[in-house]
Amino acid sequence: MQAPPELAAIHPLGKSPIVTDGALNIAESGAIVEYLIRKAGGRFGPPATEADWLRYSYFTHYAEGSLMPNLVILLVNMKLGPFGWPLRPMFKKRVRENLAWLEQEMAGRPWFAGETPNAADVMMSFALEFANALVGLKDYPNLTAWLARVHARPAYIAGLQRGGPTAYY
Numbered sequence: 001m002q003a004p005p006e007l008a009a010i011h012p013l014g015k016s017p018i019v020t021d022g023a024l025n026i027a028e029s030g031a032i033v034e035y036l037i038r039k040a041g042g043r044f045g046p047p048a049t050e051a052d053w054l055r056y057s058y059f060t061h062y063a064e065g066s067l068m069p070n071l072v073i074l075l076v077n078m079k080l081g082p083f084g085w086p087l088r089p090m091f092k093k094r095v096r097e098n099l100a101w102l103e104q105e106m107a108g109r110p111w112f113a114g115e116t117p118n119a120a121d122v123m124m125s126f127a128l129e130f131a132n133a134l135v136g137l138k139d140y141p142n143l144t145a146w147l148a149r150v151h152a153r154p155a156y157i158a159g160l161q162r163g164g165p166t167a168y169y
């Protein structure tokens with residue numbers, strides 16, 4: 001599960017994703033998304049209303065800041081096999097709490113922040129794809145429906161064709 005050494009030649013931390021644009025190397029998915037929005041003249045950026053802006057801000061940060069750490073710690077625990085058993089129920093419970101709350105948040109909403117997809121959905125998509133691979137989302141119909149909407153987007157399909165199939169762990 002280690003990144004290939006070629007990435008360390010681009011950025012000292014050697015993690016993915018990383019975007020190279022001319023002489024610029026931009027790491028950290030949230031910073032990459034902000035950079036791309038800026039380059040695209042604001043497309044997929046913050047929505048107009050205050051309420052949607054707050055959701056946008058929250059979910060763009062929550063994805064890597066809170067949800068992913070809970071998923072990664074469960075993944076590492078599962079990799080430990082029986083050595084991970086004592087703490088596994090606690091880590092699973094934390095993941096389930098997050099997913100149950102997200103399920104409520106997505107009731108009656110097409111996207112995480114507003115009526116059209118934006119960076120909040122992009123940031124949440126990796127974490128929830130990962131959650132789907134790790135624990136499954138079948139108990140969370142709103143999240144499953146949202147993920148299906150993400151998968152149906154032409155840009156998502158084009159990205160998969162360009163980058164090849166994904167493997168989350």
Ligand SMILES: N[C@@H](CCC(=O)N[C@@H](CS)C(=O)NCC(=O)O)C(=O)O
Binds near residue numbers: 001014016028029030
């Ligand atoms: N918070 C960072 C996470 C970066 C990260 O940990 N990337 C993982 C893949 S999702 C990685 O490169 N893992 C390989 C390694 O640590 O060697 C971001 O959002 O970009």
